[in-house]
Structure formats: C-alpha cells, structure tokens
Amino acid sequence: MDIPITGFIVHNGNSDEDHTHILYLTSWDGRPMHVHDFSGITSVEVGHHHQYAGTTEPAPSGVQHCHYYCTVTSVNSGHKHTIKGTTGPALPMSGGGHYHYFEGCTTVDGLTPHTHFYCGHTGNALADNRC
Structure with missing residues (x-):
C-alpha cells in the first residue's frame, strides 16, 4: 500500500x-502532522530530582494517535538521565484540541546508580507535571 x-x-x-x-x-x-511540547520534574530519588523538557515526534492530525518522545534531564548531583517512551492516545480538551498523558522511568545513572519516575501531560493542558 x-x-x-x-x-x-x-x-x-x-x-x-x-x-x-x-x-x-x-x-x-x-x-498535516503535529507535535507537542512537554516538560516536568521527576520524582525525588537519592536526595534529588531532575527537570526535563522536550518536543514529541510528529504524528498525523485528525486521527487517533500517540507520539514518541525522548529528551535528557537537567544535570543534578553531577549526572543526568534520559527519558523516552510513547505517549498515551489523544485526550480531547473542552476548548478544542487535545493532549497526551505520558509516564515512565529514566535511564539508570549517577554515582549511586538509580532511576527516577516521571509523568505528565503534553502541552499546558494540566499545569504542574509532578508525579
């Protein structure tokens, strides 16, 4: 096809x-294809958290879809983590448009190896993306 x-x-x-x-x-x-911005703060592990921000990969408009995302966190306690995954499906907004929920665990990094949990919504659909 x-x-x-x-x-x-x-x-x-x-x-x-x-x-x-x-x-x-x-x-x-x-x-047309579209993207979403996303940002948030990870869970606190080993006495610190990380901030992250990025833009999803493109997906088609007008049909049900998800987006792939990947970004690197801020450097805290001398290290950073990678977050990546696939958002959930599009969720309609009352004023039009849509957003996506995402969640996951970072890569294992740090002098004391550990991960952080993160979650949130794309765009500014719901203001504070803290888990």
Whole structure:
C-alpha cells in the first residue's frame, strides 16, 4: 500500500555515516502532522530530582494517535538521565484540541546508580507535571 507523505530532510551534522540526515514529516496520507511540547520534574530519588523538557515526534492530525518522545534531564548531583517512551492516545480538551498523558522511568545513572519516575501531560493542558 502506498501512503503519500510530504516533508523535508536536514543534515544533522552527525559523523555517524549511517545516520547523517533527519526526516521531518509535514503530512501523512494528506493529513498535516503535529507535535507537542512537554516538560516536568521527576520524582525525588537519592536526595534529588531532575527537570526535563522536550518536543514529541510528529504524528498525523485528525486521527487517533500517540507520539514518541525522548529528551535528557537537567544535570543534578553531577549526572543526568534520559527519558523516552510513547505517549498515551489523544485526550480531547473542552476548548478544542487535545493532549497526551505520558509516564515512565529514566535511564539508570549517577554515582549511586538509580532511576527516577516521571509523568505528565503534553502541552499546558494540566499545569504542574509532578508525579
């Protein structure tokens, strides 16, 4: 099955010969693509927490969908963590539009190896993304 897409490719400046470009889709099967910003604060573990912020990967508008996300936390106590996953499905907002719930655990890092829990909603649908 052929699905028409539009988008553009950007050289990412990476020296890895297998991944030198990033593909940004702007439409999928005639539907525009969209992204969501997300941010929050992780749980407190080993006496500290981390802040994080990022933008989801694109997904088609007008159909039920989820988004992939990946970002790196702030550096606290001499280390940082990676968070990544897939949001839940689109949840409608009373004034129009939608948001997505997300949650997970960070990578294991730190002098005392540990993870942090995180959760929240994309955009500013619900103000404080603390777990």
